[in-house]
Amino acid sequence: MAQKPSIPKGTRDFIPAEMSKRKYIFDTIQSIFTLYGYLPIETPAMETMQTLMGKYGEEGDKLIFKILNSGEFNQGISADEYIQASSTALAHKICEKALRYDLTVPFARFVVMHQNEIQFPFKRYQIQPVWRADRPQKGRYREFYQCDADIVGSNSLVNEVELVQMVDAVFSKLGIRVCIKINNRKILAGIAEVIGESDKIIDITVAIDKLEKVGIENVNKELSDKGIADSTIAKLQPILELHGTTEQKLQQLQTILQSSEVGKQGIAEIEYICTNISHMSLSAEVELDLTLARGLNYYTGAIFEVKSKDVQIGSICGGGRYDNLTGIFGLPGVSGVGISFGADRIYDVLQQLDAYPAQVNQTAKILFVCFGEPEQQQALLYAQSIRSKGIACDVYPDVAKMKKQMQYANDRGIPYVGIIGETELESHTIMLKNMITGTQEAVNIEQCIAFLQK
RNA sequence: GUGGUUGUAGCUCAGUUGGUUAGAGCAUUAGAUUGUGGUUCUAAGGGUCGCCGGUUCGAGCCCGGUCUUCCACCCCA
Numbered sequence: 170m171a172q173k174p175s176i177p178k179g180t181r182d183f184i185p186a187e188m189s190k191r192k193y194i195f196d197t198i199q200s201i202f203t204l205y206g207y208l209p210i211e212t213p214a215m216e217t218m219q220t221l222m223g224k225y226g227e228e229g230d231k232l233i234f235k236i237l238n239s240g241e242f243n244q245g246i247s248a249d250e251y252i253q254a255s256s257t258a259l260a261h262k263i264c265e266k267a268l269r270y271d272l273t274v275p276f277a278r279f280v281v282m283h284q285n286e287i288q289f290p291f292k293r294y295q296i297q298p299v300w301r302a303d304r305p306q307k308g309r310y311r312e313f314y315q316c317d318a319d320i321v322g323s324n325s326l327v328n329e330v331e332l333v334q335m336v337d338a339v340f341s342k343l344g345i346r347v348c349i350k351i352n353n354r355k356i357l358a359g360i361a362e363v364i365g366e367s368d369k370i371i372d373i374t375v376a377i378d379k380l381e382k383v384g385i386e387n388v389n390k391e392l393s394d395k396g397i398a399d400s401t402i403a404k405l406q407p408i409l410e411l412h413g414t415t416e417q418k419l420q421q422l423q424t425i426l427q428s429s430e431v432g433k434q435g436i437a438e439i440e441y442i443c444t445n446i447s448h449m450s451l452s453a454e455v456e457l458d459l460t461l462a463r464g465l466n467y468y469t470g471a472i473f474e475v476k477s478k479d480v481q482i483g484s485i486c487g488g489g490r491y492d493n494l495t496g497i498f499g500l501p502g503v504s505g506v507g508i509s510f511g512a513d514r515i516y517d518v519l520q521q522l523d524a525y526p527a528q529v530n531q532t533a534k535i536l537f538v539c540f541g542e543p544e545q546q547q548a549l550l551y552a553q554s555i556r557s558k559g560i561a562c563d564v565y566p567d568v569a570k571m572k573k574q575m576q577y578a579n580d581r582g583i584p585y586v587g588i589i590g591e592t593e594l595e596s597h598t599i600m601l602k603n604m605i606t607g608t609q610e611a612v613n614i615e616q617c618i619a620f621l622q623k
Numbered sequence: 624g625u626g627g628u629u630g631u632a633g634c635u636c637a638g639u640u641g642g643u644u645a646g647a648g649c650a651u652u653a654g655a656u657u658g659u660g661g662u663u664c665u666a667a668g669g670g671u672c673g674c675c676g677g678u679u680c681g682a683g684c685c686c687g688g689u690c691u692u693c694c695a696c697c698c699c700a
Contacts, residue, residue: 175673178691228698231624271700299700304624306694313700375698463699484700511700540658575660590658604660 179303179311186530190519193529194343194512195296198316201339202294205331207318210293212275214300215266222257222267224274224497226466230257234300234311235264268300272317273467273494273507280321280505281498289322289503296512308482308514319507321495326438329471329490330445332508336475336486337451339510344524346478347485350458353439353471354489356422357462359432363425364404366397373397374462377409381460385409408459415443415457422459438471454478467491473508480518486510533563534621535585535601538574544589551587551599551614560621578604587617 176182183191221233242263269275272295280291296316305311318335320328333349340347361370372395376388392402408425411418419436426432439457446455463472470490477485488508495503519525535555537548548564555562563583565574578586588600599617602609612620
């Protein structure tokens with residue numbers, strides 16, 4: 170026998186039962202995106218190395234899947250070079266393409282390349298897989314889908330407000346209780362400025378990001394490991410210990426960040442977003458979380474992260490404002506803000522909550538069960554007229570035992586079965602059986618259609 | 624990338640200090656039932672015990688390597 174087949178680490182197959190659930194998630198997200206006026210685009214699975222490298226920080230570069238050049242990729246590399254070069258330097262020599270790591274950077278590239286074909290402000294959505302050479306864990310895969318909605322070419326905070334609204338719409342439609350955490354990079358910058366460590370802002374945010382997880386002592390320890398003076402860490406304490414409602418937190422921040430222009434700007438932005446949201450009676454909880462940092466280093470303004478309240482799985486959605494992402498590709502002055510839904514994690518959450526609507530597993534509404542070939546031919550005609558009314562209909566393709574045909578309907582959750590035998594054929598009727606109640610009655614095709622349309 | 628963990632039928636798992644032909648439940652297929660599914664009963668198919676090597680008269684069990692799974696870190700959807 171041949172060797173057992175396998176698929177690469179961190180990838181998955183999806184059987185029909187899983188696909189219909191996944192499709193339900195994608196369709197829900199897509200319908201909301203469309204509802205808010207976003208337009209679809211797609212970009213290639215692979216980008217040039219140049220486009221991707223250096224956009225996600227040093228760690229990110231390592232997690233990008235590189236594609237080996239085709240043909241004689243090792244030509245022009247000496248043995249010395251091969252042994253001595255760092256793996257990234259070597260990668261640049263033998264790879265000119267890589268798999269996309271997210272949808273935001275390819276989108277920035279897209280905007281620059283198509284700047285004369287699109288009108289700003291440009292709202293796009295994109296639902297495609299991305300790849301990361303991460304070590305897999307629960308809710309962490311090497312191939313997974315992102316569902317992104319971004320708007321570029323507008324500085325207005327209205328966009329941020331609308332994104333929060335959209336996040337709320339998606340999760341309430343899916344029936345997932347969530348907490349939307351918001352923060353602002355400018356506030357984080359302000360904090361760094363106030364304590365006099367502006368150049369260490371990355372280290373500081375990475376450290377305080379872990380507050381909830383490891384506790385304040387460990388955060389302080391990490392800060393001091395990173396070479397931040399104890400007196401400076403002491404200045405940070407009142408910020409880490411902030412609590413109360415969003416209004417109260419903002420009020421306290423006002424005084425702490427008094428001397429920082431950026432900081433005050435960040436506060437004003439958050440205030441604008443929060444006041445507007447408060448008028449909208451969202452079902453999700455919105456919370457200002459100063460420990461929210463988000464690793465991607467291209468965010469410059471508001472940042473968002475969404476967590477499920479009932480399932481622990483990390484964030485299921487995240488995003489923020491990036492002021493100059495297209496600048497790297499030669500188009501400065503275009504601000505963007507966007508949000509990304511992690512469909513695979515949302516799937517895991519729904520799976521754990523068992524919160525799928527019943528019709529997700531339904532294929533056809535009616536199955537024709539026939540006893541012989543003449544009956545089948547009649548069923549094909551009936552099926553055609555039922556389908557013409559937009560009702561999903563299936564005809565069992567083989568002349569098989571009734572039990573087998575009924576079981577087919579049962580396994581697939583088909584709610585009605587139309588039985589056709591000699592008697593029905595003669596009287597031009599269908600024995601319409603309800604598979605849930607078990608009752609049945611003889612009807613003609615018009616009655617049958619009318620019944621199914623109800 | 625670092626440290627740990629897991630692997631026996633499609634799935635969930637048994638398998639005695641190393642000892643004949645590796646088991647169960649569920650699932651699948653067929654029959655009981657030639658015009659009626661879910662329940663029940665009967666039977667069948669399905670395993671190079673993740674893979675490669677070693678120790679041994681003998682390995683599912685012991686040892687080494689490798690791959691995979693899951694977990695923590697890193698980072699993140």
